[in-house]
Structures are given as structure tokens and as C-alpha cells.
Amino acid sequence: DCLDLPPNIIKKLYAHLTTRHRKIYQSFVTNTLEDIRTRTGKLGTRDIVNAFPYMQMALDNPSLLLTHSDTLDSDILKEVNRYDFEKDHAKVDLLLDILEERIEENGERGIIWVLHPDTAHKLTHLLQKYNPLYLIGEIEDSQRMPIIEQFKKQTEHKVLIAGIPVLNTSVTITEASFQVYFERVYNFSQYWQSIARIHRIGKSKSSLTYILIYNETIDIALDINLQNKDILNSKILSKEFLTLDEWKKIFNASDEGKDILNW
Numbered sequence: 001d002c003l004d005l006p007p008n009i010i011k012k013l014y015a016h017l018t019t020r021h022r023k024i025y026q027s028f029v030t031n032t033l034e035d036i037r038t039r040t041g042k043l044g045t046r047d048i049v050n051a052f053p054y055m056q057m058a059l060d061n062p063s064l065l066l067t068h069s070d071t072l073d074s075d076i077l078k079e080v081n082r083y084d085f086e087k088d089h090a091k092v093d094l095l096l097d098i099l100e101e102r103i104e105e106n107g108e109r110g111i112i113w114v115l116h117p118d119t120a121h122k123l124t125h126l127l128q129k130y131n132p133l134y135l136i137g138e139i140e141d142s143q144r145m146p147i148i149e150q151f152k153k154q155t156e157h158k159v160l161i162a163g164i165p166v167l168n169t170s171v172t173i174t175e176a177s178f179q180v181y182f183e184r185v186y187n188f189s190q191y192w193q194s195i196a197r198i199h200r201i202g203k204s205k206s207s208l209t210y211i212l213i214y215n216e217t218i219d220i221a222l223d224i225n226l227q228n229k230d231i232l233n234s235k236i237l238s239k240e241f242l243t244l245d246e247w248k249k250i251f252n253a254s255d256e257g258k259d260i261l262n263w
Contacts, residue, residue, distance in 0.1 A: 008199040008207040012223070013098075014215045015090040017252070020079055021062065025217065026252040027076045028058040028065065033251070052218060053186060059217055060183045061085070061119045085122045091212045092126070095180060098210055102178050103130060103158050109151075110178040112161045113194060115185055120161045123182065130158040137166050148173065168194040178208040184222060188229050216249045 017025060032055050036047045057064045062083045069077055086092055095112070102108045112127075114120050117136045124134050135147050144166070151160045152175045160176065164183075168190045176198045185191055199207045213219045221242070242250070 005199060006206045008195070008209055010209045010211065012211045012213055013094050014213050015094055016215055017217065018088045018090055020083060020088045021090070022252060024062045024065075024076060024079045024083065025058045027073075027079075028062075029055050029218070029251045031073065031076070052221065055218055056222070057116075059214060059219060061089075061116050061122070063122075064116060064118060086126060091182060091214070094212050095123075095182060098178075098180055099127070099130065099159070102208070108177040109155065109158050109175060110160075110180060111173065111176045111198060112159055113164050113179060113181045113183065114161060115164055115183040117163065119183060120163065123161050127159055127161075131156050132159040132161055133157050134161040135167055136161075136163040139166070151175070162194075164190055164194045167197065171197060173197050177205060178210065180210045180212065182212055184211070184226065186222060186225060188226055191226050217252065218250055220250050 032051055033043060033048070036051060037043050040047055062080050063085065065072060065076070065080050069080075072080065099110075102110055112123060112132075114123065114136075117138055120134045120136045124132050133147055133151050135144055139147065148160075148167075148171055151157050152173060160173070164185050165187075179195075179198055195209060199209075211223070213223055224242075
């Protein structure tokens with residue numbers, strides 16, 4: 001109650017799926033819902049909610065679906081194999097614009113938050129000119145603090161790419177003046193704790209938090225869930241939050257596949 005920190009300004013930036021990404025996402029979501037209905041005889045709220053993180057993979061990084069290639073139909077598999085992270089992931093353009101402004105124009109440093117290790121690797125390769133460091137689950141515990149200290153002390157590292165489940169507690173990184181959520185988790189506690197890594201005691205200037213969201217996708221449900229402190233299991237599918245027509249947009253249901261959403 002006594003702390004008087006500079007503000008943390010949160011900016012939500014919205015992107016639209018590229019044509020290839022939309023086709024993958026739409027097909028994967030529709031197939032997942034069809035599979036639920038086939039297995040259970042209905043589309044129950046709990047089954048749909050439990051499938052959210054699975055469906056989210058098609059949105060966050062379609063390359064992850066290749067680990068489930070035996071369950072994909074041939075059309076989805078063909079599009080996933082053609083998927084180019086840099087060209088087909090519209091959030092990449094938003095991220096590059098942010099980094100150009102914050103780093104190249106203002107000389108700042110920041111954290112990019114991800115969920116999936118594969119995304120961290122792809123961003124590390126893509127952002128080489130910013131000399132990025134990354135800290136994800138595959139990094140051994142003994143190596144994690146040295147990486148954090150390297151980022152804090154060596155200013156040539158302009159970006160730290162961090163996994164939310166790995167770096168959401170116990171560290172202060174006020175050397176970063178901004179952070180970008182390229183991906184997020186459904187776990188409110190992990191997410192909220194991660195936000196505070198750069199907005200802590202010792203901060204003398206305002207912080208900027210950018211949240212990248214795909215419009216008319218399950219990203220909207222994720223945002224509502226986190227904004228309302230983890231309502232997913234109780235109310236997220238109720239008409240109090242989103243109508244059936246809005247859910248159809250979020251699932252990107254095609255005209256041919258809309259009937260499946262009449263749960």
C-alpha cells in the first residue's frame with residue numbers, strides 16, 4: 001500500500017491472421033471440436049475449455065502441430081508444412097515495429113514473453129541484430145541466473161526472450177523498460193507474476209507492456225480470461241461474456257462448419 005511505483009502502461013495491439021494461418025487455425029479448431037463431439041456425443045463446456053490450450057497451438061505457432069502430425073488431416077498437414085513463421089505470423093510484424101521504436105529510436109531494452117520453446121528459438125534467430133538472450137524451460141536451473149545477470153549487466157543484449165512459466169517469479173529486471181507478450185498462458189497467476197518482473201521497486205521510469213492479440217480468434221477468450229482473473233472454468237462460455245455469433249468468429253468457423261458450434 002505504501003509503494004508508489006511509476007505507472008506500467010499496458011497497450012493491446014491487434015492483428016489479423018494471414019490467409020495461410022487462418023486456414024490452419026480454422027481447420028484445426030473445427031476438427032478439434034468435431035473430434036470432441038464424436039468422442040463425447042456433445043460439445044460440453046468442460047471439454048471445450050480443456051481443449052483451449054491445444055487449439056491455441058494453431059494460433060501461437062502452427063509448427064507445433066507437427067508433433068501431432070499423425071492426427072492431422074492431409075490438408076492441414078500440407079498447410080502447416082508450408083507455414084513460414086516470419087511471413088505468415090502477423091504478430092511478427094507488430095513485434096518488429098515495437099522493437100524498432102523502443103530499441104532503435106529510444107535506445108531501450110526489453111523482454112519478449114513466450115510460452116513455447118520453439119517460438120523462443122524462432123524469435124532468437126529472427127532478432128539476431130538485437131543480440132538476444134533466451135531463457136526457457138530447457139535451460140538448466142544452474143544456468144538461468146547467469147543469463148539474467150548477463151542481460152542486466154551487458155547492455156549490448158537488447159532483448160531477453162523469456163518463457164512465462166520459467167521467469168514469472170523471484171527476479172527483478174528493472175533494466176528492461178518494456179515487455180512484449182508474443183504469447184500468453186491461461187494461468188492467471190503465472191501471467192500476472194511475469195508482468196511484475198520489470199515493474200518493481202527500483203523502477204524510476206514508466207514501464208510499457210505490449211500485448212499482441214489476434215482479432216476474432218481464441219486469443220480474445222484468453223484475454224478475457226486473464227483480464228477477469230481466471231474466469232475460464234466458470235463463465236467464459238456463457239452469454240454474459242460472448243454470444244454464439246461471437247464465438248463463431250473467435251473459432252473462425254467457415255459457413256460450412258458453423259453447425260458444429262451449436263452446442
